[in-house]
Amino acid sequence: MPEGPTIVILKDETLQFVGKKVLRVSGNTKIEKERMLNQQIVAIKSWGKHFLVCFKTFTLKVHFMLFGSYRVNEKKDAPPRLSLEMSNGELNFYSCSVKFIEEDLDTVYDWSADVMSDMWDPKKAKQALKQVPDMLVCDALLTQSIFAGVGNIIKNEVLFRIRVHPLSRVGALPVKQLNMLINEARNYSFDFLEWKRKYELKKHWLAHTKSICPRCNIPFTRKHLGKTNRRSFFCNNCQVLYE
DNA sequence: TATAATGTTTGAAC
């Protein structure tokens, strides 16, 4: 369900729990959830699509995959995978993956790869892309080690914005287009964040799920492309194929 | 109502 910007919204909604102790845990997860009991939440972070609840000596990682969802201070009419109750409210996660991380997060995550992070480093992304010249751009955008947080919606919208065909090879992109790819991955993600906050994200989609190109007024092509085999919506006329 | 979709890991098969 969520791409990176949605996790940022969740992080904002849950900052109220930083400093609080977990007073009750429940849910159908098989992990040792009781270890969180009476533990203080020392920080709440995110990396790409990973939502991270930090305790003193370990971290809870929540990944929502395709169908996961959450509720803050309310419940859904479904059994939670994990529910945490604090003195000032509750946090409920549904049909998602939950795991514990024992290591220091700074050794697990490269924060500079997260397009939503203050530490995002476009130069690093460029270096990483240079390492995979044969990769298709539709796959490159979905590579979390390079563009953590980018999902299929962002992929389709970014490629449409920069007028690049999804089947273009990374190594064939002119410098200008390569720079636009990197810059728009972050820039569109922040537009996504703003629109999502206002509950008007879909209204702003120009390519994703669309059937007509708003620039050319001709039908989009829709196909499952790349190693990721995710659906792509693109215009054969105004999105240039570099190969 | 069947289908497909904002995703990733795992392990079998080649």
Added chain:
DNA sequence: AGTTCAAACATTAT
């Protein structure tokens, strides 16, 4: 042995 690919997980809008 490295790569590829299907399966698994599981919800909901169309």
